[in-house]
Amino acid sequence: MVLTGGLLVGGALVAGAWYYLTPKYSRVGYKPIQPVAFSHNTHVNQLGMDCRYCHNAVEQSWYSNLPDSAKCMNCHNQVLKDDPRLALVRESAATGQPIPWVQIHRVPDYVYFNHSVHVTRGISCVECHGQIDRMEEVYHAQPLSMTFCLDCHRHPELKLRPLDKITDMNWQPESPLQQREFGQRAIKNWKVESLENCSACHR
């Protein structure tokens, strides 16, 4: 009787820890309220803008920059120019005070993730950020845990795609076989080093 009870309680504890104590639970789905209700769905999916119009330094920099509000004003000095939802953007562009966006995707401070090396070697935004072009409000879509990184680093050929499709969130390979062949060729041609040693990410 004690044994059954112990097994049950123990099993429940293990199952609970397995289910809850990972970023798949603790981070996926994080959707903070942002100071401005910016919709990626409107700008990317409906209007067809490229990610790199706003995140313009992502191909050169280790982090994907948030645009300054002056960049918003390139269009919004005319588009919705008196809309109250954009009051903070106009104020920020006028005063130079940044908009206090809430960071969603964040790796620990001992992890050094480099955006440019991924997007210039055939890894799309969608692999880590999910279907961000369809998000009205951005939420954390992937766990971004260490095993999440390693799954891809061990089999990069499954994720590599043509370089002109990096910002196409809806691109699909023709077939799994074609993807594998393309990926293996790309690893060789682009010199993809999907490193698995500790110091690749931890320094």
Add this chain to the structure above:
Amino acid sequence: MRYFFALFAVSVAAVIALLGFRGSHFRKPPLYIFPDMEFQLKLRPQAPSGFFPNGRTSQLPVPGTIARAVPVQTASGPVFPFEDAPVNTGWVVGTTNFVEHNPLPITSALLKRGQQRYTINCAPCHGGLADGNGITRKIGAMAVVANLHDKRIVEMPDGELFYVITHGRNLMGPYGAQVSIEDRWAVVAYLRALQLARLGEPEDLPPQLRTLLK
């Protein structure tokens, strides 16, 4: 024993009711159970910080700072970004007259790059064909968008197009901060290709291609 099972079921149900399921959306910041070294005393880009007086981690360089940079390879040799040269300003050296021709060697790689950068940065308003029918016009959100096939724009020297991209003009904002010098000249070159596609005459084509025209 019966009480034990009941208690067990209730506590499992309570945990699930309290903690919910994976992937459900939530507003509050994630909980860090063992935040060992996850948050370190270092500055991350574009974050708030009490270290600097203006409260930001990303600081502008001191005025007069010269970027350590790779020179731009122009047709007449390498030029650094801090030099007073046509490739940096769009002007003939020592004047404010615009240079007539693109200082970069026009290659197919440059045009491809220009096409890509044009599509990212310019096409939203000016349209993929440069006729001013971008998405902002289509949704009726912008009243005036320049048609880049207008005579006045076709007749502009290359340097002026570069200058307008860099500093903006009328309602168009400056793109100098987000499109690099080489990319701006690549866009100018690609824009010239778009204009030629509309203005060109059959005689402009090499003879072997001319026969392909109907």
